[in-house]
Amino acid sequence: MGEAKGGAQLTLRARKPGYAVMQECLAIQSAAPARTSWQRFWGHDPLHDDARSWFKGAIGERDVARALDALGPEFTVLHAVPVGKRSTDIDHIVVGPTGVFSINTKNHSGQSVWAGGRTLTVNGQRTQHMHRAVAEGERATALLSAAAGGPILVQPVLVVAAAKLRFGDKAPAVVTLRPDEVGAWIxxxxxxxxxxxxxxxxxxxxxxxxxxxxxxxxxxxxRHVQRFERLEREIDEARRRRALLRKGRVVAGLAVPAGGLLGYWWATAAISLGL
Structure with missing residues (x-):
């Protein structure tokens, strides 16, 4: 069952991965000033600095969702599951023959992560990731058990994208996996x-x-998903433009001795226009 008239979801199957994080990202992004034509030309990054961590989080949830959605028809995978009274959510819930799982995703790409016991550090800094994953599993267990009328265990899982993921001698309090490991583990x-x-x-x-x-x-x-995807396209376009302009400056640097400033501007324009 999908969306009712007016956009009200009757079940959670229609929820897109990273939905709640996307909403927060877009709320912050709305305060970003519109880029000028000159800024667009030079590939100025449209993403508000305060929205950057939320944007990265949404991308991380979406990447993990792709792995979970490939589990097979015997598994039900739900994304951005709202819990409690406010806007708190569980990144992913998986129900299948091997159990029920609450999956918390953390996108620390480009960073070094260490996990052991109830501690998880990012570039040497302690985080609350492990504690929150434990609490999330306990809360999900209580809510699903109440709905089922009997005890149903929901096992918490922490999925971490990182440049380097290392483990201590003591096993993590919550199963901690890389995004490409979660499907096979479940x-x-x-x-x-x-x-x-x-x-x-x-x-x-x-x-x-x-x-x-x-x-x-x-x-x-x-609507929020479409707005987020539009923002993502703008960010990618700006990144490509910056890369093209960098190439243009390199080509221009080679052209200056031979053709002076005319060669510089011609090369820059040619690269920018994809000529």
Whole structure:
């Protein structure tokens, strides 16, 4: 079941990965001044500095979602599952024969991550990632158990994108994986639920009222996703333009001795226009 008239989601299956993070990113991005024509020409980055971490987080959730969506038809995968009363959400919920999982994603690409016990550091700095993942699993267990009328374990999983992921002698308090490991890890576990139980738990999990006090929210539309994708295209276009202009300056540097300033401007213009 998808979206009702007016954009209200009746189940969580229609939720896109990173939805809540996208909303926060766009709310901050709305304060960014519009770029001038000159800034566009030179490939000025349109992303507001304060929105950068949210943008990176949304990209990370989307990357992990692709791995989870490939699990197969016996698994139900839900994204950006709203919990509680406010805007808090669980990045991904997976229901399948090997169990139910709450998956927290962290995009620390380009950084060094260390995990051990209840500690996770990024470039040597302690974070609350492990504690929050534990709390998230406990909360999801309580909510799904209440909906099912009996104890249902939701196992927390932390998926971390990083340039380097190292582990201490003590195993992490929460299973910690790289994005390319999560699918094989979930499918490699022993069976925990019968097919009938999986169908029942999946039905409960996709109902918004299982997790959130508001059964239906009218502003859950694809508009935010489309706006985010437009922002992403603008960022990519600016990045490509900067790269082209850098190449233009290199070519111009070679042309200056032979053709002077005329060669410089011609080369820059040619590269910028893709000639």
């Amino acid at each position: 499918t490699g576990l022993p069976r925990a639920h019968s097919d009938e139980a999986v169908r029942y738990l999946a039905m409960l999990a996709e109902e918004r009222r299982t997790w959130h006090v508001d059964a239906v929210v009218l502003n859950d539309t694809l």
